[in-house]
Amino acid sequence: MSTTIPTKSLTPNDVAPALSAALEAGGRVALVSAEDRSDDGVIEIAYVLANTPTAPLVEWALPLERSDPQLLSMASLDFSTGRFEREIADQFGVTLVGHPQPARLVKHAHWPSEYHPLLHGAAPSPGRLTDERGYQFLEVDSDAVYEIGVGPIHAGIIEPGHFRFSAVGESIITMKARLWFVHRGIEKLFEGCSYPEAIVLAEKISGDTSVGHALAMAQAIEDALGIEIDTTSALLRQLLLGLEQTYNLINDIGAIANDVAFSIIHAFTGVQREHVMRENRRLTGHRLLRGAVRLGGADLRERPDPQFFVERLTAMNEIIDIFTSNIMAMDRLKGTGILDTVDAKAIGCVGYVALASGLPIAEVGAPLRDASLGHGASLDKTPPLDHDKPALIHSQAQNHAGITPLQTGDVAARLDVRLQQLRATLVHLAEVSAQLSGHPMSTVTGTQDYSLSRTSGIACVESWRGRLTHRIVAENGCILRAKIVDPSFFNWPAVSISLRGAMVADFPLINKSFNLSYAGNDL
Numbered sequence: 366m367s368t369t370i371p372t373k374s375l376t377p378n379d380v381a382p383a384l385s386a387a388l389e390a391g392g393r394v395a396l397v398s399a400e401d402r403s404d405d406g407v408i409e410i411a412y413v414l415a416n417t418p419t420a421p422l423v424e425w426a427l428p429l430e431r432s433d434p435q436l437l438s439m440a441s442l443d444f445s446t447g448r449f450e451r452e453i454a455d456q457f458g459v460t461l462v463g464h465p466q467p468a469r470l471v472k473h474a475h476w477p478s479e480y481h482p483l484l485h486g487a488a489p490s491p492g493r494l495t496d497e498r499g500y501q502f503l504e505v506d507s508d509a510v511y512e513i514g515v516g517p518i519h520a521g522i523i524e525p526g527h528f529r530f531s532a533v534g535e536s537i538i539t540m541k542a543r544l545w546f547v548h549r550g551i552e553k554l555f556e557g558c559s560y561p562e563a564i565v566l567a568e569k570i571s572g573d574t575s576v577g578h579a580l581a582m583a584q585a586i587e588d589a590l591g592i593e594i595d596t597t598s599a600l601l602r603q604l605l606l607g608l609e610q611t612y613n614l615i616n617d618i619g620a621i622a623n624d625v626a627f628s629i630i631h632a633f634t635g636v637q638r639e640h641v642m643r644e645n646r647r648l649t650g651h652r653l654l655r656g657a658v659r660l661g662g663a664d665l666r667e668r669p670d671p672q673f674f675v676e677r678l679t680a681m682n683e684i685i686d687i688f689t690s691n692i693m694a695m696d697r698l699k700g701t702g703i704l705d706t707v708d709a710k711a712i713g714c715v716g717y718v719a720l721a722s723g724l725p726i727a728e729v730g731a732p733l734r735d736a737s738l739g740h741g742a743s744l745d746k747t748p749p750l751d752h753d754k755p756a757l758i759h760s761q762a763q764n765h766a767g768i769t770p771l772q773t774g775d776v777a778a779r780l781d782v783r784l785q786q787l788r789a790t791l792v793h794l795a796e797v798s799a800q801l802s803g804h805p806m807s808t809v810t811g812t813q814d815y816s817l818s819r820t821s822g823i824a825c826v827e828s829w830r831g832r833l834t835h836r837i838v839a840e841n842g843c844i845l846r847a848k849i850v851d852p853s854f855f856n857w858p859a860v861s862i863s864l865r866g867a868m869v870a871d872f873p874l875i876n877k878s879f880n881l882s883y884a885g886n887d888l
């Protein structure tokens with residue numbers, strides 16, 4: 366079991382009252398996973414809840430008979446739990462009892478029904494697949510309603526996903542998304558990985574979240590092994606995570622502007638993003654920051670310069686002012702693609718999507734610690750800054766201090782949250798860079814013997830898209846089972862809700878305001 370997260374064993378009758386009580390008290394489901402423990406004759410279900418009244422993270426374990434695994438569904442209590450259950454049914458062959466929508470989630474309809482790839486003994490491949498069964502979309506039967514199919518192959522260089530709209534004229538009645546076209550069996554690939562190999566593989570889960578996933582995997586392993594990181598490692602990891610957030614937020618701001626034909630803003634942000642990508646390469650040797658997060662520490666090639674972040678903040682403030690002062694551009698964003706607070710909470714949204722819909726960061730963010738502080742640490746335990754060095758940053762940001770992002774749940778709000786996050790992140794990065802003066806840029810220690818008995822570890826990281834969670838089971842220095850939850854898994858269902866009543870032509874803009882990962886969702 367995890368060395369730091371309290372774990373409780375449940376019976377099937379315990380799950381519903383325990384989950385109901387935790388949700389009513391403000392807890393959120395962070396992860397539901399399964400593990401084939403064939404030696405014990407069970408399939409063990411693990412529930413991980415965040416921000417519960419008893420602890421920041423809690424874990425429940427529920428054993429099922431492997432010969433006939435039947436899981437009482439909790440979908441009526443929590444929407445995201447119902448989706449996790451459908452994933453478990455696809456991957457492990459568990460029968461869902463009482464699920465309101467037990468349709469396949471991961472496996473497309475033409476996959477063999479008896480093939481469950483995460484069971485021990487499952488073949489590496491189900492063999493040749495034939496399109497014998499189609500995907501059952503909701504059909505609206507009316508002379509006034511017509512269907513528009515988009516994807517899975519798109520006009521731009523983006524990942525595949527199929528979206529089917531039912532529309533009357535230009536108004537969307539409903540949209541159904543079909544994903545998992547890029548399902549790569551990532552969780553299966555983790556089986557048998559050494560700890561360093563697992564961190565490298567985690568970087569490949571979703572390219573724009575290389576640091577987030579590598580950090581979550583490293584922290585999950587550290588949790589399992591009881592490894593404590595030092596202050597310098599924590600600061601280096603904060604720097605890496607902030608750099609990843611910075612280039613992605615800059616990219617999103619420009620992309621949203623481009624979708625309302627404000628192409629000059631897109632061009633300006635492209636220049637600033639390129640500056641950050643080149644800084645990424647200078648610091649780590651990789652534009653996507655790969656290879657810098659290590660077990661027990663981090664590794665930078667060069668020392669960060671606080672002035673770099675001051676310059677980015679100055680440039681982005683100018684670009685943002687031009688963008689937000691354009692009345693025509695802002696009018697296209699306001700009232701478009703609304704996701705209200707009730708729906709965002711019911712769906713289980715995280716990150717900027719949840720914040721833009723009015724959910725508090727304390728409810729939707731990663732618990733335990735700031736994104737990369739050491740175990741048991743929190744923001745108020747960050748070492749005091751040398752305020753002589755980052756003074757310029759505060760003067761750059763003072764005009765924007767204390768601004769509360771919009772919470773209207775539309776594209777304008779999702780943009781505004783990003784603007785606030787970008788400014789705060791650049792200030793923080795300059796301060797962290799100043800704090801690292803005089804500290805080593807590599808905190809990676811020598812090879813250690815991690816030949817331990819069976820253990821598990823959990824980590825939540827507040828990545829640039831929102832809370833992502835990794836849970837591992839390990840033994841003798843190798844990963845036995847890894848469960849990965851990207852924030853996109855929670856947020857994808859919200860796209861369909863936000864499109865109701867919108868114009869068909871607004872889909873690219875609304876979709877871009879969510880900017881969710883296909884690869885992070887499909888795994």
